[in-house]
Amino acid sequence: MPGVVERYRDRLPFAPGDPVVSLNEGSTPLVHAAHVSGLVGAEVWLKLEGANPTGSFKDRGMTCAVSAAVREGATAIICASTGNTAASAAAYAARAGLTGAVIVPAGKIATGKLAQALMHGARVIALRGNFDQALTLVRALTDRHPIALVNSVNAFRLEGQKTAAFELVEELSELDALCVPVGNAGNITAYWKGFREVRAAPRLLGFQAEGAAPLVHGAPVAHPETVASAIRIGNPARWEEAMEAMTASRGEIRAVSDEEILAAYRLLASREGVFCEPASAASVAGLLRYGPGGARRVACVLTGHGLKDPQTALDHAGAVVPCVPELDAVEEAVLGGTGAGPPEPA
Ligand code: F0G
Numbered sequence: 001m002p003g004v005v006e007r008y009r010d011r012l013p014f015a016p017g018d019p020v021v022s023l024n025e026g027s028t029p030l031v032h033a034a035h036v037s038g039l040v041g042a043e044v045w046l047k048l049e050g051a052n053p054t055g056s057f058k059d060r061g062m063t064c065a066v067s068a069a070v071r072e073g074a075t076a077i078i079c080a081s082t083g084n085t086a087a088s089a090a091a092y093a094a095r096a097g098l099t100g101a102v103i104v105p106a107g108k109i110a111t112g113k114l115a116q117a118l119m120h121g122a123r124v125i126a127l128r129g130n131f132d133q134a135l136t137l138v139r140a141l142t143d144r145h146p147i148a149l150v151n152s153v154n155a156f157r158l159e160g161q162k163t164a165a166f167e168l169v170e171e172l173s174e175l176d177a178l179c180v181p182v183g184n185a186g187n188i189t190a191y192w193k194g195f196r197e198v199r200a201a202p203r204l205l206g207f208q209a210e211g212a213a214p215l216v217h218g219a220p221v222a223h224p225e226t227v228a229s230a231i232r233i234g235n236p237a238r239w240e241e242a243m244e245a246m247t248a249s250r251g252e253i254r255a256v257s258d259e260e261i262l263a264a265y266r267l268l269a270s271r272e273g274v275f276c277e278p279a280s281a282a283s284v285a286g287l288l289r290y291g292p293g294g295a296r297r298v299a300c301v302l303t304g305h306g307l308k309d310p311q312t313a314l315d316h317a318g319a320v321v322p323c324v325p326e327l328d329a330v331e332e333a334v335l336g337g338t339g340a341g342p343p344e345p346a
Pocket of ligand 1: 056058080083084086152182183184185186230277279280304
């Protein structure tokens with residue numbers, strides 16, 4: 001499939017002949033979640049945004065932001081990030097031949113995302129501070145220097161991200177509710193824009209982590225904390241737009257605990273065969289905690305791939321079974337304790 005600019009050019013601010021920097025993002029799988037459906041009593045679908053080229057939904061917006069930057073003659077781009085925006089910006093900058101810089105909270109981004117940003121050749125700045133401080137600083141920096149800011153305060157990011165709503169409506173002609181994790185609040189804003197453009201209006205159910213839930217409390221959180229590092233954000237840039245989207249769709253923005261996030265994270269991997277990152281599991285955690293609220297058909301956005309954050313996975317998964325290279329030992333290791341017993345003789 002072509003990337004989102006080529007696929008939806010008539011609904012995006014790009015003319016034929018404009019430069020397009022793309023990794024053929026978008027067109028991600030939508031899979032039915034049989035187990036979760038049974039638990040909540042609704043038809044539940046999972047939008048696997050981790051199947052994008054850099055492993056998160058950020059690529060939809062980044063193809064637009066970087067294409068627009070190239071069109072405007074930029075030579076450098078920058079973003080603040082909890083990890084995924086950094087990985088995506090670094091990849092698209094590399095592809096476009098631009099200089100990329102990313103500012104991330106030191107020690108607070110998942111290993112895979114850090115590896116990506118470094119591999120793509122971005123300058124990675126580890127800030128002794130949090131995401132909100134990083135975003136304030138990059139905004140000030142880009143006021144002083146001609147560097148394109150590719151955070152979701154950039155309108156092109158939302159234009160690209162709204163294409164996920166188009167795909168959902170194409171595949172599920174009717175959708176009653178959309179569950180989505182909320183951090184800086186760009187994505188929920190973009191979904192609402194996309195749904196409005198195709199005259200769809202599912203209820204938007206946004207979920208924040210309890211320790212980083214400014215939209216739920218109605219006030220910024222100075223020291224946000226959560227295991228879901230991607231949404232460890234205390235003062236979302238798209239605050240008003242997200243609240244408007246929530247109200248206009250008759251939706252809700254609610255909090256889920258880290259325990260609920262991790263339980264959904266494990267359940268998706270072990271029962272649905274879908275490995276997403278912890279922040280992504282907040283959408284399903286919220287659905288499990290609060291229920292579908294009368295919706296018959298629900299989609300949950302799984303925003304990033306589980307491989308982004310191997311350490312959290314290893315910290316919350318079962319242990320490996322050590323074994324010496326002998327048949328008896330392998331037999332015991334494979335069958336022992338499983339209750340499977342030795343195979344029946346033929
Ligand atoms: N899920 C994942 C995996 C994310 O990386 C993010 C945001 C969100 C959900 C929330 O989306 O910010 O539009 O409300 N990550 C940003 C980043 C902040 O820097 O990668 P949002």
